[in-house]
Amino acid sequence: xxVYTVFNVAVLVVLGLIARFTDKNLVxxxxxxxxxxxxxxVAVLAAxxxxxxxxxxNLWYLANTSLGPLGGALIxxxxxxxxxxxxFIVRKPGVALAxxxxxxxxEVLLGNAAGIGTLGWGISQGLxxxxxxxxxxxxxxxxxxxxxxxxxSSQFGTLWSSVFYGWDPAYSKDVWIAVPVNMISGxxxxxxxxxxxxxxxxxxxxxxxxxxx
Amino acid sequence: MSQSNFLSFKERNSTLNGTYPxxxxxxxxxxxxxLFIFQTPISGGIMFLLVLTLAxxxxxxxxxxxxxxxxxxxxxxxxxMLFHFFINPGEVVWSLGFLTITxxxxxxxxxxxxxxxxxxxxxxxxxxxxDTRDLMTSMVKAGxxxxxxYTIFLALRFLPLIQKEVEAVQSAHSIRGRAAGSSFAxxxxxxxxxxxxxxxxxxxxxxxxADALECRGFGYSEKRTYVKDVHFKTADLILPVITxxxxxxxxxxxxxxxxALLGL
Numbered sequence: 001x002x003v004y005t006v007f008n009v010a011v012l013v014v015l016g017l018i019a020r021f022t023d024k025n026l027v028x029x030x031x032x033x034x035x036x037x038x039x040x041x042v043a044v045l046a047a048x049x050x051x052x053x054x055x056x057x058n059l060w061y062l063a064n065t066s067l068g069p070l071g072g073a074l075i076x077x078x079x080x081x082x083x084x085x086x087x088f089i090v091r092k093p094g095v096a097l098a099x100x101x102x103x104x105x106x107e108v109l110l111g112n113a114a115g116i117g118t119l120g121w122g123i124s125q126g127l128x129x130x131x132x133x134x135x136x137x138x139x140x141x142x143x144x145x146x147x148x149x150x151x152x153s154s155q156f157g158t159l160w161s162s163v164f165y166g167w168d169p170a171y172s173k174d175v176w177i178a179v180p181v182n183m184i185s186g187x188x189x190x191x192x193x194x195x196x197x198x199x200x201x202x203x204x205x206x207x208x209x210x211x212x213x
Numbered sequence: 214m215s216q217s218n219f220l221s222f223k224e225r226n227s228t229l230n231g232t233y234p235x236x237x238x239x240x241x242x243x244x245x246x247x248l249f250i251f252q253t254p255i256s257g258g259i260m261f262l263l264v265l266t267l268a269x270x271x272x273x274x275x276x277x278x279x280x281x282x283x284x285x286x287x288x289x290x291x292x293x294m295l296f297h298f299f300i301n302p303g304e305v306v307w308s309l310g311f312l313t314i315t316x317x318x319x320x321x322x323x324x325x326x327x328x329x330x331x332x333x334x335x336x337x338x339x340x341x342x343x344d345t346r347d348l349m350t351s352m353v354k355a356g357x358x359x360x361x362x363y364t365i366f367l368a369l370r371f372l373p374l375i376q377k378e379v380e381a382v383q384s385a386h387s388i389r390g391r392a393a394g395s396s397f398a399x400x401x402x403x404x405x406x407x408x409x410x411x412x413x414x415x416x417x418x419x420x421x422x423a424d425a426l427e428c429r430g431f432g433y434s435e436k437r438t439y440v441k442d443v444h445f446k447t448a449d450l451i452l453p454v455i456t457x458x459x460x461x462x463x464x465x466x467x468x469x470x471x472x473a474l475l476g477l
Contacts, residue, residue, distance in 0.1 A: 036431055037423035039360055043367035044419040047375055048411060065293040106368045108336055109345060111220035113286050115336030116241050165293060166325045171302050206417055
């Protein structure tokens with residue numbers, strides 16, 4: 001497990017550095033501290049994502065418990081689009097992690113099939129996005145950063161899955177084989193989808209936060 | 214009746230309903246930590262029975278509620294146990310083609326069944342016996358910043374509104390085109406439209422709500438008052454204290470005899 005943890009942390013750092021040096025979409029850093037509007041937006045997004053993720057979660061749990069790491073890898077990335085969306089709308093340090101905890105809490109209280117264990121995914125996936133954005137100085141919010149943050153969160157979330165479900169990477173080769181699948185899933189279903197939704201929301205001009213820019 | 218009908222808070226005249234909400238949350242975390250430390254199915258099995266007894270006795274949850282809410286989780290736990298039978302290394306005790314069951318898998322499989330089932334069952338006990346508003350109030354009293362506790366509460370407050378929004382959008386789409394009996398691709402497109410519409414409407418509501426909250430001076434004063442207050446009693450500590458003692462006893466038994474008994 002130690003090797004797998006080090007591998008996952010290294011993946012985060014590498015993805016963060018790639019995002020920092022390739023994403024040219026540089027924006028001004030937002031003032032720190034959450035406004036009431038930020039908090040309410042996070043709450044609403046967490047409620048929407050909590051409902052959707054609890055539904056998809058049952059399918060994912062079934063795939064993971066019966067087929068192991070490879071079973072759930074294909075849909076592993078389907079849970080973090082809202083994390084990316086929240087981070088890209090609010091653009092402040094800690095939003096992805098806070099979102100993960102709040103969305104996880106909503107899922108726990110909705111009766112998610114992993115119980116309090118859901119918070120583990122919320123924290124690990126939120127932390128991964130924070131790590132990528134931190135390396136980018138919270139000032140790069142382009143497609144590349146979104147995709148790489150999606151990849152990072154999807155892969156880093158498997159660390160908690162391994163602990164929770166007892167997949168020991170030392171003898172379970174599936175954990176390693178699933179890595180590229182997790183990453184592709186995270187890139188498409190979390191990074192790309194989250195970015196497209198953020199862009200489409202901004203284009204509508206309905207949100208005050210997008211009108212400012 | 215769906216799972217969610219059974220899995221919700223109900224006012225009951227039970228000991229667990231009267232226990233301080235934050236203490237129950239700590240108890241859930243304690244149970245989870247214990248289940249992660251356990252290495253034998255004996256400890257997991259005992260803990261599962263204790264949590265089940267607590268739910269039925271001190272929580273006055275009916276066996277039907279436990280069964281209907283937990284059936285999916287116990288099923289998933291069973292599948293996870295089967296997966297560990299086959300995946301873990303050890304002496305082969307049964308094989309059919311490429312499928313082999315090992316002795317270590319047979320011991321460790323139930324550990325994961327009990328881990329998943331007990332952690333989720335304890336989380337369900339929290340849901341059955343705790344009003345979310347009381348939980349948030351107790352968390353604020355324990356030192357959690359009010360604005361953040363309120364964010365979680367607000368997310369839960371928005372859930373029924375979102376549910377109604379989904380129904381309204383579905384009805385609007387049904388009136389304008391065929392929704393039932395259409396292809397998967399068409400349904401996927403519809404789903405995309407639902408999500409986007411719900412997102413837009415939800416976030417617009419969020420802006421209005423934020424304005425309304427600020428107009429009312431949300432977060433202005435550090436001192437908080439509550440319409441429905443919750444009060445901590447020293448007797449509430451009995452639950453986590455007994456749990457810690459039981460966990461310590463089970464871990465001790467594991468290390469001194471059960472692990473050797475199971476050949477671990």
